[in-house]
Amino acid sequence: NAGVMQNPRHLVRRRGQEARLRCSPMKGHSHVYWYRQLPEEGLKFMVYLQKENIIDESGMPKERFSAEFPKEGPSILRIQQVVRGDSAAYFCASSHEQGVPYNEQFFGPGTRLTVL
């Protein structure tokens, strides 16, 4: 059973370009979370999606960032017109469902974005 997959693992963009990060959740998982880790910081929540729905985007910057989780295919985190401050590790996590007790989130290996 493959784990959470993210690609690319490393992505280099110049300022002003677009970055697309992909996440394939674990088989059978329909809940996806995106987190960002800046250098020397902990992971910070960005967005929570279920298939075709954004449930909680309270951690997403208001501009340039968007996320989707279509009916078919991976979840996509898109960053338009990247700036140097977007350089970070972006982690995706998936879970089977919400409920009691807590449903564990399984993390992917991350995408390291470098903006030149």
Add this chain to the structure above:
Amino acid sequence: DQQVKQNSPSLSVQEGRISILNCDYTNSMFDYFLWYKKYPAEGPTFLISISSIKDKNEDGRFTVFLNKSAKHLSLHIVPSQPGDSAVYFCAASDPGGGSEKLVFGKGMKLTVNP
């Protein structure tokens, strides 16, 4: 405004001894607490968790203690092994907003010396 705090950035212990990792939180709405272990260039790996209605959970060499009145939890690893060397993140589940998003501390680097 950091809701989950790991105040010690690093800890070094001898193999076979106990490692104690501490974590404090401020939000009384957190309903579940987790510890994740992370190696460089990898994603976090779940280690152990505890519900807010419990005060202790044990799994092999790992035990997590929760003191709700003090808003404090700790992870005990005994005996510590060199393979335990990694960065450990304390996290809390925030049920607000319709999600169970995790709020992470900044992490603590544990080094276990042979």
